[in-house]
Every structure is written in C-alpha cells, then in structure tokens.
Amino acid sequence: MKRLGITAAKNLIRMAVLLVLVSGAAFFLVSVSPSDPLKTNVGQAALGSMSQEQIAKLEEYWGVDTPPVKRFFSWASAFIKGDMGTSLLYRQPVSKVIAEKLKSSLWLMAIAWVISGTMGFLLGILAGVNRGKLIDRLISGYALITASTPAFWLALMLLMVFAVWLKVLPIGLSVPIGTEASAVTIGDRILHGILPAVTLSLTGISGIAMHTREKMAEVMGSDYMMFAKARGESKWQAIRHHGLRNIALPAMTLQFASISEIFGGSVLVEQVFSYPGLGQAAITAGLGGDIPLLLGIAVISAAIVFMGNFTANLLYSAVDPRIRIGRDQA
Amino acid sequence: MTEIKRGWNRRKTMVVLMAFSMIFLASVAILGHIFREEAMVTDFSRKNLAPCLQYPFGTDFMGRDMLIRTIAGLSMSIRLGLLTAFISAVIACVMGLAAAVLGKFADGLILGLIDLVMGIPHILLLILISFAMGKGFIGVVIGISLTHWTSLARLIRGEVLQLKESQYIRIAEKLGISKGKIAVKHMLPHIAPQLLVGLILMFPHAILHEASITFLGFGLSPEQPAIGVILSESMKYLAMGKWWLALFPGLLLVLTVLLFHYIGETLGRLTDPGHAHR
Numbered sequence: 001m002k003r004l005g006i007t008a009a010k011n012l013i014r015m016a017v018l019l020v021l022v023s024g025a026a027f028f029l030v031s032v033s034p035s036d037p038l039k040t041n042v043g044q045a046a047l048g049s050m051s052q053e054q055i056a057k058l059e060e061y062w063g064v065d066t067p068p069v070k071r072f073f074s075w076a077s078a079f080i081k082g083d084m085g086t087s088l089l090y091r092q093p094v095s096k097v098i099a100e101k102l103k104s105s106l107w108l109m110a111i112a113w114v115i116s117g118t119m120g121f122l123l124g125i126l127a128g129v130n131r132g133k134l135i136d137r138l139i140s141g142y143a144l145i146t147a148s149t150p151a152f153w154l155a156l157m158l159l160m161v162f163a164v165w166l167k168v169l170p171i172g173l174s175v176p177i178g179t180e181a182s183a184v185t186i187g188d189r190i191l192h193g194i195l196p197a198v199t200l201s202l203t204g205i206s207g208i209a210m211h212t213r214e215k216m217a218e219v220m221g222s223d224y225m226m227f228a229k230a231r232g233e234s235k236w237q238a239i240r241h242h243g244l245r246n247i248a249l250p251a252m253t254l255q256f257a258s259i260s261e262i263f264g265g266s267v268l269v270e271q272v273f274s275y276p277g278l279g280q281a282a283i284t285a286g287l288g289g290d291i292p293l294l295l296g297i298a299v300i301s302a303a304i305v306f307m308g309n310f311t312a313n314l315l316y317s318a319v320d321p322r323i324r325i326g327r328d329q330a
Numbered sequence: 331m332t333e334i335k336r337g338w339n340r341r342k343t344m345v346v347l348m349a350f351s352m353i354f355l356a357s358v359a360i361l362g363h364i365f366r367e368e369a370m371v372t373d374f375s376r377k378n379l380a381p382c383l384q385y386p387f388g389t390d391f392m393g394r395d396m397l398i399r400t401i402a403g404l405s406m407s408i409r410l411g412l413l414t415a416f417i418s419a420v421i422a423c424v425m426g427l428a429a430a431v432l433g434k435f436a437d438g439l440i441l442g443l444i445d446l447v448m449g450i451p452h453i454l455l456l457i458l459i460s461f462a463m464g465k466g467f468i469g470v471v472i473g474i475s476l477t478h479w480t481s482l483a484r485l486i487r488g489e490v491l492q493l494k495e496s497q498y499i500r501i502a503e504k505l506g507i508s509k510g511k512i513a514v515k516h517m518l519p520h521i522a523p524q525l526l527v528g529l530i531l532m533f534p535h536a537i538l539h540e541a542s543i544t545f546l547g548f549g550l551s552p553e554q555p556a557i558g559v560i561l562s563e564s565m566k567y568l569a570m571g572k573w574w575l576a577l578f579p580g581l582l583l584v585l586t587v588l589l590f591h592y593i594g595e596t597l598g599r600l601t602d603p604g605h606a607h608r
Contacts, residue, residue, distance in 0.1 A: 018442070018445055018446060018449055019449075021442075021446050022446060022449050022450060025446065026450070026458055028462075029458045029459060029461065029462040030458065030461060030462065032462050033461050033462045033463075033464060144588070144591070145584070145588070147534075147591075148534060148538075148584050148587040148588045148591060149580075149584050149587075150538050150541055150542055150545075150580070150583065150584075151542075152542060152545050152561065153561060153576070153580040153583070153584075156561065156564070156565065156568060156576045156580070157576070157577070157580070159568060160568055160573055160576065160577075163569075164568060164569055164573075260448065260449075260450075260451045260452070261451070261452075263451040263453075263454070264451040264452050264453035264454070267451070267453045267454065267457075267546070268453065268542055268545070268546070271545075271546055272565065279453075282454060282457060283457070283546055283547070283548075286457045286458075286460075286461050286548060287547055287548070289461075294457075294458070294461070297454070298450060298454055298458060301450065301451055301454055302449045302450050305448075305449055305450070305451060306449055
C-alpha cells in the first residue's frame with residue numbers, strides 16, 4: 001500500500017510538471033502566431049475608419065505590444081490563482097465559459113466513453129473467442145472500417161439519414177432553437193445528444209475491440225485455458241473464470257488512455273452538430289484569435305488527458321502485482 | 331513439394347493485391363494533379379445536378395464536377411500524407427535512436443517530449459500549431475509532422491534498446507566505434523523494415539487528420555481542392571437534401587485510407603520472417 005502511495009505521488013509530480021510544460025508550449029504556440037487579433041476581430045474596414053487612439057486602445061485590450069515572456073508569467077501566475085483571464089469573444093471569464101461548455105461536452109464524452117468501452121470490450125471478446133470464424137471477420141472488418149472513417153464524415157452521414165431523410169432527430173444544437181433556458185427539458189437534451197453520442201461511440205469502439213480481440217485470442221491459446229477445458233469447464237465458464245480477469249485490465253488501461261481520442265473526436269462531432277461544447281468553443285477561439293480561451297481549453301484538456309493516464313497507471317499497479325514487482329526491480 | 335512451391339499461395343495474392351492498391355493510389359494522385367485546373371472550373375448551367383451518367387458524383391452549387399473535384403482533393407490528401415508521414419518518420423527515427431543511444435538523460439528528455447505531445451489531444455494540438463503558423467498549407471504540414479511521430483519513436487526506442495544488448499553491437503562498442511556510427515551503420519539497417527511499415531501505417535492517420543483539420547477551417551484554404559473543404563461545404567447543403575456532395579467524397583476518402591492500411595499491414599507481414607511459410 002505504501003508503495004502504491006509512492007507510485008501515485010511520483011505520477012502526480014510528473015503530471016504537474018508535464019502540465020506546466022504543456023501550458024508553456026501552448027503559450028509559445030499562440031504567441032508566435034502571425035495572425036493579427038485586431039484584423040480578425042475588428043475587420044480591415046473598421047480599422048481603417050478608426051482614429052489612432054482607438055486603435056491603440058484596442059491594441060492594449062488584445063495585448064499586442066506586451067512581450068510574450070512577460071505575458072506568459074502574468075498569465076501563469078493568474079492562472080494558478082484560478083483567474084484564467086477573460087474570453088475576448090464571449091466577454092466572460094474564461095473559467096466560466098469553460099465550465100459551461102465542459103458541462104455539456106463532458107456528459108456527451110462520458111456516455112460515448114462508457115458505451116464504446118463496454119461495446120468494444122464485448123465485441124473484442126466475441127471476436128477473440130471465435131477467431132477466424134465469420135463473426136470474427138465481421139467484427140474485425142467493422143473495426144477496421146470505423147478506424148479508417150473520419151468521425152466528422154460519419155456524423156454527416158448520420159445527420160443526413162436521421163435528421164434530413166427520416167426527420168426523427170433534430171439537426172443540431174443541444175437544445176431546440178428559440179426556447180428559453182428554463183424551458184429546456186431533459187428530454188430535449190437527450191434528443192439532441194443522441195446523434196453526437198452515437199457517432200462518438202461508433203468510432204470509439206474499434207481500438208478497444210481490436211486490442212481485446214488480440215488478448216482474448218492469446219488467452220484462448222494458453223495452457224491454463226486448455227487445463228480448464230480438461231477439467232471439464234465449458235467454454236463460457238472458462239472464459240468467465242480465467243479469461244475475463246486477464247483481459248479486463250489492459251482493456252481498462254487502454255480505455256483510460258483513449259480519453260484523448262474521444263476528446264479529439266468530440267471536437268469534430270460538435271462542429272458538425274453545432275453542439276455547444278468545449279470542442280466548438282476551441283474552434284471558435286482558434287478561428288477568432290481568442291487567445292485566453294484557446295489557452296484555457298488546451299490546459300484543461302491536457303489536464304483531463306493526464307488524469308486519464310494517471311488513473312490508468314494507478315489502476316495497473318494497484319491491481320496487477322506483476323507490474324508492481326517489475327517496477328521495483330527497475 | 332515442388333508443386334506447392336510453383337503454385338499460387340497467399341503471399342503471392344497479397345503481393346498482387348498490394349500492387350493493385352499502389353497503382354490505384356498512384357493514379358489517383360497523378361490524375362488529381364493533372365486535373366487540378368479542371369476541378370476549379372465553374373459552370374452555372376449545370377449546378378446542383380444529382381449524380382447521373384455524365385457526372386457520376388453530381389455537381390455542386392457552383393457547377394463544379396464533383397468527381398474531378400474529389401479526385402483532385404484525394405490527390406492533395408495523398409501527397410500531403412506522403413510528405414507529412416515521411417517527415418514524421420524521420421523525426422521518429424532520430425528521436426527513437428537518440429533516446430536509446432545517447433544515455434539516460436536524453437532518454438528521459440525524449441520520453442518527456444513524447445508525453446508532452448501526447449498530452450494535448452491531437453486535434454487541439456493541430457489547431458494550436460495551425461494557429462501559430464497562421465493557418466494554411468504550412469500549418470497543416472508542420473502540425474501533422476510534429477504530432478504523429480510519437481508512437482513510432484517509442485517503438486524504435488524499444489527496438490534499439492533490445493539491439494543494444496546484442497553481441498555484435500557490444501563488440502562494435504568494444505572496438506571503440508563511435509555511438510553515432512554504431513547507430514547509423516549497425517542499428518539503422520536492423521530497424522529499417524519496421525520504420526518502413528510504421529511510415530506507411532502513418533499515412534491513414536496523417537490523411538484523416540489533414541481532412542479533419544481542413545474541415546474545421548484551420549487547414550488548407552477554401553480555394554484549394556481538398557476533401558476537408560468539400561465536406562465542410564457540403565454541410566451547408568445537407569439540409570437541402572444534396573446528399574451526393576458528402577457521400578461520395580467521403581467514401582473515396584475511406585477507401586484511400588483502407589488501401590494505405592492494407593499496404594502497410596501486408597508489407598509488415600511479408601517482411602516478417604515469422605510469416606514466411608504461409
């Protein structure tokens with residue numbers, strides 16, 4: 001248990017260092033950008049008609065003249081205190097914008113994460129047990145095709161079929177247009193979340209399914225499975241008693257590590273369905289030159305990804321004794 | 331036995347299929363480049379046509395032939411994919427070798443760098459890099475090249491770490507040959523097959539990410555024929571029932587990615603001695 005604590009502490013420190021580096025890298029990237037925040041947001045024509053003083057005022061607002069290093073430290077020190085700056089496009093504190101967007105994104109991602117994880121795991125077992133048979137080919141084929149399909153195109157196709165042709169599901173947004181926030185029902189939210197969640201789940205299955213299939217096939221060929229068979233256990237009994245535990249662990253680790261991919265997928269899917277989540281905010285911020293918001297989203301998403309990796313590491317060393325011993329020796 | 335040897339086997343089928351995929355992809359890349367002018371021709375007398383014999387993929391709101399546009403876009407994707415995957419593979423090779431050869435400090439540094447790149451979701455990092463480069467072609471090339479080397483670098487590092495323990499490398503070290511020379515002369519040839527397969531398997535990711543980032547508006551400019559541009563335009567016309575604008579270009583993109591994947595996997599299997607007797 002004490003060892004576990006040390007591993008956790010080490011991982012936490014590593015994560016914190018990486019997070020600092022990520023924010024530094026992100027800051028570096030946005031500050032070398034040649035795009036002029038005034039031109040993108042005010043417009044060439046409006047700038048031409050403005051007086052020099054007005055332009056100077058705007059330049060100060062968008063922070064054009066401050067040197068990058070100074071900006072980074074003032075930004076970072078404020079960030080640690082919880083002040084992420086003010087979004088230039090939404091005209092609200094970044095933390096507030098992110099909290100609001102994250103809420104609608106998070107449950108979308110969580111649902112897709114759980115569905116794709118369980119479905120992928122089950123399909124992977126099914127394929128691995130029946131390796132080489134028709135069902136395995138079907139599942140492997142499905143996994144290969146979805147891995148090669150861009151998430152946004154699948155989203156477009158689903159949108160076309162269910163929203164345009166069959167007209168059974170709404171075409172976008174997370175709530176009906178023109179209703180007040182108080183009038184939005186849970187039903188509305190679910191209805192608008194179905195297609196994005198389905199798209200994300202469908203594309204998320206392939207990785208975990210293929211991985212589980214390999215592992216399951218490996219387990220099926222092992223000596224202990226043969227011994228279980230010799231003892232008279234039926235196929236599914238043997239799988240339940242000796243197979244599942246062995247493959248569940250790597251599958252869980254993979255699923256925690258795949259948070260980054262689900263996040264990336266959600267950016268694309270949210271764009272197609274005009275779903276007002278974190279991904280869409282990132283795109284708006286990127287296209288509009290809203291640097292504080294873009295930075296905030298980069299750091300928050302990196303934190304989420306690192307949390308996923310951290311959980312995976314912890315899970316691994318907590319459950320699998322072999323890993324623990326291996327680490328101690330190394 | 332001689333009969334089996336002379337006869338047809340799975341390896342040969344794989345080679346033939348692989349050759350067909352390569353020819354198909356190459357011809358798409360070349361045709362698209364030749365027809366890139368035609369892809370931009372607008373003709374308002376034939377706008378918004380559904381697929382028919384003359385225009386199998388239909389035409390768009392400006393009367394552009396979608397078949398030619400799609401092929402031009404795919405050609406762009408393939409060439410961009412080649413370029414970025416190649417740069418990525420070079421980075422991966424250098425990083426992987428350096429991490430394994432240059433000692434503990436460099437190893438830690440490079441592993442940290444890998445974690446750093448993997449820490450930000452790919453799409454978001456692409457957005458950031460594209461933003462830093464002021465969008466457009468260069469942003470896409472640099473973005474994709476800088477984000478895709480990580481897993482291959484890890485693979486090569488692991489491979490080289492194993493190689494380091496082998497007899498012939500140890501002998502070379504004892505003979506006083508420099509680290510750099512050992513890496514290039516004795517290790518590189520050994521990892522070359524994996525590098526090649528890794529390079530080809532990187533194409534699908536590179537192509538998909540290019541399409542995604544262009545689709546989001548951070549990549550190639552709308553004037554260029556690109557699959558991402560076509561699909562993002564089609565989004566506006568989807569609600570009006572113009573399904574062909576999105577369906578066919580997307581299908582061909584999926585096909586392209588699948589073929590690249592097949593080539594990579596097949597090449598991997600053919601070069602793996604463990605599969606020699608299939």
